[in-house]
Amino acid sequence: MATNESLKEAISAKAAELGFAACGFARADAADAAGLELKRWIEAGHHGTMGWMEERAHHRVSPLALWPDARSAIALGMSYAPATDPLTLAGRPDLGRISAYAQGGDYHKTVKKALKALARFIVEQAPSELKVFVDTAPVMEKPLAQAAGIGWQGKHTNIVSREHGSWLFLGVILTGLELEPDAPAGHGQHCGSCTRCLDACPTQAFIGPHRIDARRCISYLTIEHDGPIPEEFRAAMGNRIYGCDDCLAVCPWNRFADAAAANRAFLPRAELAAPHLADLLALDDASFRQLFAGSPIKRIGRSRMIRNCLIAAGNSGDRTLVPSIERNRHDPDPVIAEAAEWALRQLGYSSAEMQVA
Incomplete structure (x- = not known):
């Protein structure tokens, strides 16, 4: 019709x-x-x-x-x-950053x-x-x-x-309807010479404007990647435990964005806005599923989240997190166990000290 x-x-x-x-x-x-x-x-x-x-x-x-x-x-x-x-x-650094x-x-x-x-x-x-x-x-x-x-x-x-x-x-x-198309938005023409998003990337994931190597992107590494996170990116992750907002957050066009226009379904939950790493590192499978019920985070599973939190703990410089890290050092998942040992080394623990523990 x-x-x-x-x-x-x-x-x-x-x-x-x-x-x-x-x-x-x-x-x-x-x-x-x-x-x-x-x-x-x-x-x-x-x-x-x-x-x-x-x-x-x-x-x-x-x-x-x-x-x-x-x-x-x-x-x-x-x-x-x-x-x-x-x-x-x-x-x-004691808190985890969730996108x-x-x-x-x-x-x-x-x-x-x-x-x-x-x-x-x-x-x-x-x-x-x-x-x-x-x-x-x-x-x-x-x-x-x-x-x-x-x-x-x-x-x-x-x-x-x-x-x-x-x-x-x-x-x-x-x-299947034939609807009159609207005028397209030009491909990046409103960005001008600005490169803030490219410059902000902690892992230099951008090959150039409009081109990204996902293998270097913190969002990919913390969400999509299953396995050990390459050591070359761990320090740059900082306390990011799920995704990364840096390239989006620095965009000058965000000054026109109105938070009041946000759908209320996406308002941040208090327990996810600024979670303590120590609390997250204590999660077992059941408590992970309970905490992240109704959240997109649930789909990555406990193992990836604990892996990410251990990297953040290792970057924190906070030795009060050592007991939280230590309890994951003998996890049956080798990716978690390796991340825990890495975190302890970052906080100054030698291999000999870890063997004693």
Whole structure:
């Protein structure tokens, strides 16, 4: 059936009602060029051990490869703009730094629930086939968001919005409807000569503007990487135990972001905003699952979280954490045991002292 601007306006209004701060429209094939860059990125090995990305690359390169009948893409953004500076805890080595996006409820559930509600609304207005996606599906939501005009991919590769800065969760609805596309946002053209995001990276993960080697990224290392964290990156991790906000937090466009626009589902939980490393290092499997219930952190499991916290403890310079580290030194997981011994060495304990302990 024919569609018009009134349908787009109705969709945008409903999206706002459902908690989305941004909504834009693009052709389903509007970001196909990004698929070619993805292929080159994977061929260079920059995806690290994220095998799921390589396995579904043939679908990820274009929405039409995933669903040939798609005609339009509706890109949506939900704000999680933090009320405080994400870099505040850099000077508190006894505390763990959790990325702002993970301090509240699991965005996958919140965004997907809203996407499904919006999809039902669209079908009521204009019967059609459609599919909804959050970032667990093989859809390149950032290039589509740029094509739909809700923001541009900054030099840190993430979406930047004039109204919401770097703080948007993205979702996509593919539909068989022919919807008039909105004007795209230029690829990084609003970043000018600024390189703050590139310069802020603690591990120098950026190969250049718009290009990142995930294998060096703290978000990848603390969340996606399973196994020992390479020693060359451990000191740079500081007290970051889940993700890293540095490249996002320094973006000048964030001065326009309004924390009041953030979806309340993402408001930080007190116990996740500034957790003590000693408390986290005491977690067993049951207490880990209880603490992180309803959080995206739960999916990495206790082993990766304890590994990350041991690295942070080793970087802390705080010898009061030694008992907390010591209790993990004989963990059956060799990755945890190795990280504990590394942390003790960083705090000045010799191999002989550890053998006595």
